[in-house]
Amino acid sequence: MKHALSKSRATRLALGAAAVVAGLCATLLPGEHADAAENPYERGPDPTESSIEAPRGYYEVSQARVSSASARGFGGGTIYYPTSTEDGTFGAVAVAPGYTADQTSMAWYGPRLASQGFVVFTIDTNTRLDQPASRGDQLLAALDHLTERSTVRDRIDSERLGVMGHSMGGGGTLEAAKDRPALQAAIPLTGWNLDKSWPELRTPTLVVGADGDTIAPVNSHSEPFYESLPASLDRAYLELRGATHFTPNTSNTTIAKYSISWLKRFVDNDTRYEQFLCPLPDAGGAIAEFRGNCPHN
Template sequence: MRPSLVFVALVTAIAAATLSGGAGAAQAVADPLLSQGKPVTASSVENAGTPASAAVDGNAATRWSSAFGDPQWLRVDLGGTAAISQVVLSWEAAYGRAFQIQTSADGLTWTAVDATATGTGGTQTLAVTGNGRYVRMYGTARGTAYGYSLWEFQVYGTMGGTTPPPGGTIPAPTIQSLEAATGPLVTAAYTVPNPSGYRAGTITYPTAAGAYPGIVLMPGYQGTQQNLSWLGPRLASWGFVVLNVDTNTLSDSPDQRGTQIRAAGTQLVNLGNATGNPISGKVNGVLGAAGHSMGGGGTMVALRDDTRFRAGVPLAPYHPSGSFAGVAKPTFFLTCASDVAAPGSTYARPWYNSMTQAEKLYIEVPGDHLCPMTGYGNKAKQGKWIVSFFSRWLRDDARFTPFLCGSQRDADRNNTSLVTQWTDTCPF
């Protein structure tokens, strides 16, 4: 137990233990409690004494607590589709200031049914309307310097609810669908009205209901949003909210671009948590980044320095003094065989080799330094690999794994006119 919180936690536990049914039992609810004793998982745990299971065990004196970082989540599997009517969060002293309650039919695509950026802790009883087999608390900003900690996470409702409409789900991918210019979801674009920390940005997002991972795209030296304009709509049509940015100046360094990626990620999450804009409720707090050249170096900086970024795709990346051995996030390096500005052998390959704790993919393709940019290279293949990588690591969608590991991969990997080098940490 954290020393500074012992007294608060003890008082809370004693008070909660006097309730006949555990935390939240005094709330008058018409629907039954569905979550108690059900399988539960979490993004992390603080230590062995605060497991995820403690949040659904019906014991108001045991708790789950996370690592000290954002974002974090706790997910319960109800065992079947349910109509959710109420969620009760009994916070320990380490509470969530900004979080969403999300539901999912498959544990992959999430829909926000409640959100706040002004949580105050204590016991919060939320009236919600939603359907799904899985329910989770997704925290994006902690209320203290510690993690997120719940004595109990209680979900009420009735089993047998309807599943979300097909437009909010992502169908199983095929080679043909992944190599097409757009994916299965209809998208729209939104110009960021007041960019914060970067010069300008365009968000491309799925119009279907649901909450999706966010991805920041960063151009290279002297580059603009046009550099990666091919990639934003493609990713969005596969279930991502994508912010393609312009840098503060065209000559910003890789470190400055990394700072701007982080600022763009913050604004993307904030817009998702706010109301009155087209992406309200559409960002689930999971973040990734992709960038070209110095933007690729900036992507590595964001992965190294910001726990919110869960995966990255550096494209022909450049950073003259970057050290990234400590990066443990899944990383896909796409490099160009004839690149003299940022040769893979000088930058991406040594970084790949030094990252001993990460799941990794390294693909070198024909072309010069511009090969990942709009109008250059084989976009059918590049798009398939990038969509699959982000789908695997930002949504934990294993249906995309065969296109990077296994038989579906081999036709690409063994085609020397398409791929000049391919190295990975498969299976993943």
């Protein structure tokens, strides 16, 4: 009997040890597997300050031209996308230029954002004089082209979409978010719009202004845009120091850093990028001011 009891006790101890080891193994397995289970939309390695400030990200990028003749509702453009398909589908972003400009003024966003794990469509508008409401419609038409008709539609998750734009394209970004609340992110860049109030927006919005903007001064455009957004909305206001209305037209590390973080956080729901948005970045250097709500929903 004593021998049977000892054997039973040994068995229980062995089973208990096995359970502990199994628990430890589950805890100590590479984080990427656990993260993938929690959020299947994470793309690329863990981000660092240097990785989101770098001119290029983790992915190699290819591009495809869309002619105006094949576009419906907008003026054509260029699609930039991660070359590899190993990681599955990606979120997508349409980017609109400003008044009198074409897609070349926004071309740098294509490879910069796509290399971080997005499909990016820099578009031409129907005419260079189109107003913000029209540019908003064209941004949505471009997203529809991406997800329904483009050669890379199979690489895109149609439920993970965002919009960006400069000047009147920035005003159009707000219009697009108003018209399609299901969008996951909006980033107006030194935006211009006669409508200053956007309480109806339901899309997480990063408003970018420039302290030296004399065409769309922040006190009559970007700041009212931001302040009118619902207080419950995930929103942020970045004012660039020593910048002008046209600063978003050339490669800019600060714009890229926070645009990437915003798109990753809300298009991909990738909380690894929350660290760059919350707590709110301090003013200094290229940042004149940063406002927002933290933590994000």
